[in-house]
Amino acid sequence: MGKISVIISSIKQGIDLKDMVDAYLLPLKDLSINYPNTFSISEIKKIQKLGKEVYVFINKNIHNNELDILKDNLRKIEKLNVDGIIFYDIAIVQLKKELNLKTDLVWHQEHLTTNYGTANYWYDKGVKYTYLSSELTKREIEEIKQKAKCKTFINVFGYLPMFTSRRHLVKNYMDTFKIKENGTKIYKEGKYYNIDDTKNGTTVYSDYILNIKEDMSADYLVFNGNMIEEKIFKEVLKDYKNNKFKEETGFLYKETIYKVK
Amino acid sequence: MKKPELLSPAGDLERLKIALLYGADAVYIGGYFNLRANTPNFTIEDIKEGVDYAHKLNKKVYVTVNIAMHNKEYEKVRPYLEELKKINVDAIIVSDPAIIQMAKEIGLTIHLSTQGSTLNKKAVEYWQNEGVSRVVLARECTKEDIKDIKEENNIELEVFIHGAMCASYSGRCVLSNFLTNRDSNRGGCSQICRWDFDLYNEDKKLEGEKPFTFCSKDLSLAKHIPDLVQLNVDSLKIEGRMRSIYYIATVVKTYRKIIDEYCDNPKNYKYHEEYEKILDEVANRDSIPQFFDGNFGKEVQYYNGRTETTNQDFIGLVLEYNNNLAKVQQRNHFKIGDNVEIFGPKTNIKFKIDEIYDEDMNRIDVVRHPKQIVYLKVPEKVDKNYMIKCIDKKKNV
Numbered sequence: 001m002g003k004i005s006v007i008i009s010s011i012k013q014g015i016d017l018k019d020m021v022d023a024y025l026l027p028l029k030d031l032s033i034n035y036p037n038t039f040s041i042s043e044i045k046k047i048q049k050l051g052k053e054v055y056v057f058i059n060k061n062i063h064n065n066e067l068d069i070l071k072d073n074l075r076k077i078e079k080l081n082v083d084g085i086i087f088y089d090i091a092i093v094q095l096k097k098e099l100n101l102k103t104d105l106v107w108h109q110e111h112l113t114t115n116y117g118t119a120n121y122w123y124d125k126g127v128k129y130t131y132l133s134s135e136l137t138k139r140e141i142e143e144i145k146q147k148a149k150c151k152t153f154i155n156v157f158g159y160l161p162m163f164t165s166r167r168h169l170v171k172n173y174m175d176t177f178k179i180k181e182n183g184t185k186i187y188k189e190g191k192y193y194n195i196d197d198t199k200n201g202t203t204v205y206s207d208y209i210l211n212i213k214e215d216m217s218a219d220y221l222v223f224n225g226n227m228i229e230e231k232i233f234k235e236v237l238k239d240y241k242n243n244k245f246k247e248e249t250g251f252l253y254k255e256t257i258y259k260v261k
Numbered sequence: 262m263k264k265p266e267l268l269s270p271a272g273d274l275e276r277l278k279i280a281l282l283y284g285a286d287a288v289y290i291g292g293y294f295n296l297r298a299n300t301p302n303f304t305i306e307d308i309k310e311g312v313d314y315a316h317k318l319n320k321k322v323y324v325t326v327n328i329a330m331h332n333k334e335y336e337k338v339r340p341y342l343e344e345l346k347k348i349n350v351d352a353i354i355v356s357d358p359a360i361i362q363m364a365k366e367i368g369l370t371i372h373l374s375t376q377g378s379t380l381n382k383k384a385v386e387y388w389q390n391e392g393v394s395r396v397v398l399a400r401e402c403t404k405e406d407i408k409d410i411k412e413e414n415n416i417e418l419e420v421f422i423h424g425a426m427c428a429s430y431s432g433r434c435v436l437s438n439f440l441t442n443r444d445s446n447r448g449g450c451s452q453i454c455r456w457d458f459d460l461y462n463e464d465k466k467l468e469g470e471k472p473f474t475f476c477s478k479d480l481s482l483a484k485h486i487p488d489l490v491q492l493n494v495d496s497l498k499i500e501g502r503m504r505s506i507y508y509i510a511t512v513v514k515t516y517r518k519i520i521d522e523y524c525d526n527p528k529n530y531k532y533h534e535e536y537e538k539i540l541d542e543v544a545n546r547d548s549i550p551q552f553f554d555g556n557f558g559k560e561v562q563y564y565n566g567r568t569e570t571t572n573q574d575f576i577g578l579v580l581e582y583n584n585n586l587a588k589v590q591q592r593n594h595f596k597i598g599d600n601v602e603i604f605g606p607k608t609n610i611k612f613k614i615d616e617i618y619d620e621d622m623n624r625i626d627v628v629r630h631p632k633q634i635v636y637l638k639v640p641e642k643v644d645k646n647y648m649i650k651c652i653d654k655k656k657n658v
Binding site: 061062063064065066067089090091093094095098109110111112114115116117118120121122135136140143144147162163164165166167168169170171172173174175176177179181182183184185186187188192195201204206207251254256257258259260 | 330334381383384386402410430432458463470473559564
């Protein structure tokens with residue numbers, strides 16, 4: 001079975017879940033996106049003391065003027081000796097080489113980590129892990145596990161990001177129409193989607209909480225506790241295969257199409 | 262001063278030929294494994310014909326192979342790349358690194374697609390080291406970003422100058438997958454970002470005068486061409502592989518003029534507002550410089566709903582010319598008395614229609630039928646593929 005890996009909302013929650021998890025995935029303050037709760041370097045150190053594997057998300061698109069802050073953070077993380085950096089921007093691969101960093105990398109280009117060939121490309125470049133896209137079928141995930149040389153992460157629980165923009169879509173709307181309250185959800189055709197406009201841009205999340213209860217072929221099973229009540233999250237982690245909440249398999253059995261004619 | 266390449270989209274062979282005729286130095290097209298799965302696209306035979314045609318004019322053809330592959334595409338893509346190599350395409354535009362690896366092995370020239378969301382000089386450096394010869398920068402790059410990236414790397418840069426924008430970072434949107442089960446990163450994008458939504462603060466609906474949408478205005482860098490030339494950008498790219506021949510001709514011709522006027526005489530160059538007006542006439546939405554000038558505040562949003570402009574002012578395409586008569590294929594209704602303009606790559610002729618003949622040379626007053634062939638008396642010599650627009654017809658918004 002894959003290692004139980006969690007995205008937590010706070011150090012306190014991390015401590016509370018300590019005995020139920022194998023790894024913590026921590027979004028880095030200022031350099032991550034799609035996770036409402038982020039962690040500073042000193043907070044990451046505190047989680048490391050819990051004695052579990054620790055992976056750090058640096059998953060925002062890196063703008064040219066953010067390279068210095070990125071370099072600075074990569075050097076700091078190197079000293080922490082974490083188990084890996086979960087990256088989106090290719091600058092991180094280049095900087096690992098230039099700065100001679102030893103920390104392992106996890107290829108996680110969110111919706112683009114979709115085949116074993118590309119996972120193997122990155123493996124051959126020294127990237128030992130791939131964090132798979134959530135838009136894959138179970139058969140595709142199994143084939144990747146079989147044919148890719150890397151270790152794999154997959155999402156099995158939590159809200160999923162569907163859209164990430166540099167633009168401040170909620171703020172722009174509020175500014176245009178002089179609305180004072182902050183938009184937190186959007187609605188269409190019977191479904192509500194969380195929307196989060198932060199200093200790094202806007203993210204929109206799935207209307208449902210992914211809740212896969214079956215066996216999955218992956219080395220790391222990721223449970224994302226963001227925007228989930230802590231009590232519920234803990235309940236799921238106790239025995240995820242038999243949790244009492246609604247099963248939601250996302251795209252596991254729903255192959256997307258792209259040619260409609 | 263180096264004159265940058267003007268790069269046009271082309272959805273089919275007709276548009277490819279029009280783009281090159283109206284001044285594009287190169288075109289980009291889609292065959293298989295590209296992000297416009299629901300357009301006719303080019304067969305291998307079409308691509309070969311397009312490449313041969315362009316090469317005779319000393320121009321170039323780039324082929325987009327820019328999907329994020331799933332396993333089944335990964336297993337099929339290599340033979341296609343080998344075919345592209347055989348027919349001598351000038352480059353392929355790619356985002357998936359596994360395709361980059363294959364293209365290197367096959368010996369194809371590689372351009373990194375904007376789907377790679379390349380925003381910084383370190384990412385560019387990585388791709389340069391990987392054998393990529395050109396990077397299409399992310400549309401979120403500012404003028405300062407482009408300057409710094411160009412100065413620090415010895416690689417060709419391509420920048421979008423005109424057309425529609427993704428509301429998301431390219432590649433970071435799967436709204437289509439979730440809401441319509443169509444894979445946006447394999448060419449199935451159903452443009453959910455153009456939809457209207459209701460915006461809530463928890464349980465309270467927030468009501469603006471117009472509905473909430475992600476929709477962005479379009480991009481136009483017409484005013485900034487001198488900046489881009491000075492930044493030493495190698496290729497200026499127009500978006501829109503699904504756009505009409507009329508749109509392609511109008512936009513390509515306008516940018517050709519701006520680029521040539523500036524590069525041929527930079528000291529005395531003056532930007533003409535008229536160019537903006539011409540570009541606006543064929544646009545679907547308002548256009549602004551977007552991220553280029555660092556502005557992505559409320560001005561970038563487009564809240565005017567889904568109504569889009571159709572170019573009903575495009576009334577006909579010239580097929581041939583003989584003895585003051587242009588043989589014309591109708592594209593929209595027109596009649597005797599209409600004030601029109603015929604334009605070619607370097608020509609504009611305004612006149613009032615006073616004689617129209619049907620295919621049997623009977624005089625007629627009105628041309629109603631789509632693609633009807635008629636003969637039109639014109640005051641000056643015109644050529645095949647000149648276009649006729651009715652200047653009485655306002656934009657149909």
